[in-house]
Amino acid sequence: xxxxxxxxxxxxxxxxxxxxxxxxxxxxxxxxxxxxxxxxxxxxxxxxxxxxxxxxxxxxxxxxxxxxxxxxxxxxxxxxxxxxxxxxxxxxxxxxxxxxxxxxxxxxxxxxxxxxxxxxxx
Amino acid sequence: xxxxxxxxxxxxxxxxxxxxxxxxxxxxxxxxxxxxxxxxxxxxxxxxxxxxxxxxxxxxxxxxxxxxxxxxxxxxxxxxxxxxxxxxxxxxxxxxxxxxxxxxxxxxxxxxxxxxxxxxxxxxxxxxxxxxxxxxxxxxxxxxxxxxxxxxxxxxxxxxxxxxxxxxxxx
Numbered sequence: 001x002x003x004x005x006x007x008x009x010x011x012x013x014x015x016x017x018x019x020x021x022x023x024x025x026x027x028x029x030x031x032x033x034x035x036x037x038x039x040x041x042x043x044x045x046x047x048x049x050x051x052x053x054x055x056x057x058x059x060x061x062x063x064x065x066x067x068x069x070x071x072x073x074x075x076x077x078x079x080x081x082x083x084x085x086x087x088x089x090x091x092x093x094x095x096x097x098x099x100x101x102x103x104x105x106x107x108x109x110x111x112x113x114x115x116x117x118x119x120x121x122x
Numbered sequence: 123x124x125x126x127x128x129x130x131x132x133x134x135x136x137x138x139x140x141x142x143x144x145x146x147x148x149x150x151x152x153x154x155x156x157x158x159x160x161x162x163x164x165x166x167x168x169x170x171x172x173x174x175x176x177x178x179x180x181x182x183x184x185x186x187x188x189x190x191x192x193x194x195x196x197x198x199x200x201x202x203x204x205x206x207x208x209x210x211x212x213x214x215x216x217x218x219x220x221x222x223x224x225x226x227x228x229x230x231x232x233x234x235x236x237x238x239x240x241x242x243x244x245x246x247x248x249x250x251x252x253x254x255x256x257x258x259x260x261x262x263x264x265x266x267x268x269x270x271x272x273x274x275x276x277x278x279x280x281x282x283x284x285x286x287x288x289x290x291x292x293x
Contacts, residue, residue, distance in 0.1 A: 002229075009232035016239055016270045024263035043253065083201070089157060098260060104203060106253055 031095035034111035037075040039068065042106045051075065051094065051111070064105035075109055077102065131183075138292050139183055142171040143190045150195050150208075163268040165275050166241060172216060173234050173280035178292055181220045188212040203252065207245050214244035230284060231277035238273030239266055 039046040041061045049055045055070040066087060067079035076092035077100050087102035099110040131139070146168035153164050168191055176184040192212050196205035215237040222233045242265035250259070 005227065005229040005232065008227050009229050009235070012228065012232045013235050013270055013274065016235065016266055020263040020266035020270070023266070027260065027263065101249070101253060103249060103253060104201075108253060 027097075031097070032113065033073070033094055034096035034098070034113045036112050036114075037068065037070060037093075038110045038112045040108050040110070046107075049075075059107055061105065061107070063107065064102075066102055066105055066107050068109055075111065076100065077109065080105065132293060134291065135179060135183070135293055139175070139179070139187055142175060143187045143194070146171040146187065146191045147194050147198075150191065151199055154199065163264065165272045166238060167276065167279070169215070169234065169237060169241070169272075169276045170279045170283065172212070173219065173230055173237070173276060174283050174287075176216070176219060176223060176233075177230060177280075177284055178287070181216075184220075185216060188216055206252075207248050210244040210248045211241040215241035229277075230281050231274065234277030234280060235270055235273030238271075238276060239269035241272075242266065242269040 033051075035051060037049045037051060039048070039057075039059055041059065041063065046059060046061070047057065049057065049068070049070055051070060051073050053070070054072075055068070057068050059066045059068055065079075065081045066077050069076055069078050074092040074094040077087045077090070080087050080102055082102055082104035084104065087100050087105075087107070090100050093100055093109065093111050096111055096113045099108055101108045149167040149170070153167055156164070172184050172188055175187055189209075189212075192205060192208040195208060196202070200208070218240040219233045219237040222228050222236050228236070246259070246261060246265055
């Protein structure tokens with residue numbers, strides 16, 4: 001009885017880890033460097049910045065302020081006025097589909113490539 | 123007739139639940155200071171009490187303590203948005219844990235692993251709903267992995283607590 005439960009526990013944990021690993025691997029292999037950092041606020045487009053040009057923008061909206069820096073082809077957030085600063089702590093992004101999200105300020109930075117511009121939702 | 127009226131809980135249970143709510147609140151708070159590299163990635167130590175209460179006292183009490191903990195944490199240290207995140211996470215994880223416990227196919231460890239993953243899944247769903255950004259699904263593998271690890275930590279701790287307090291009278 002106890003062993004059966006222990007076995008089920010291990011199957012559950014192993015299954016979850018395997019599923020996560022496979023998903024991560026697929027996402028990693030499918031990743032291609034993007035071309036633009038698309039900034040959205042509250043789900044609407046706020047601005048678009050090419051990754052091949054260094055930039056330093058303050059995204060100031062009714063929800064709050066975030067500072068986006070693009071340097072050497074990667075985008076990251078250096079400052080935020082939200083309480084948790086999770087967007088600052090997140091890793092920099094450069095591959096298509098990757099995103100930095102600041103939930104309190106409803107701000108997101110997503111990386112898109114030229115072909116995605118037509119179909120952003122894709 | 124009056125004698126038949128059942129008490130909702132004994133003073134002993136009430137004391138324990140209050141203490142559990144307080145301790146789990148402090149655990150959530152203390153946890154928020156430790157960076158774990160990624161947003162939403164944390165062990166969720168407060169869940170130790172949820173699992174313990176689920177096994178030792180009963181599901182309604184586990185729901186009540188979780189609700190109190192979420193509201194107090196949001197009120198003292200968070201905001202209206204963080205309340206929705208923690209409520210969604212707590213509700214889904216507790217519901218799934220209750221279901222798995224009823225099947226008796228898993229030990230508290232497995233139950234808490236499922237709880238950890240479901241907690242993260244619910245928060246992810248809220249994040250997508252709040253921001254409307256579907257790219258957050260990129261975090262699914264990491265959050266699933268994080269939820270599993272968190273579930274193991276919480277489940278192991280809850281298991282020790284269940285064992286150590288086996289003879290402790292709560293009800």
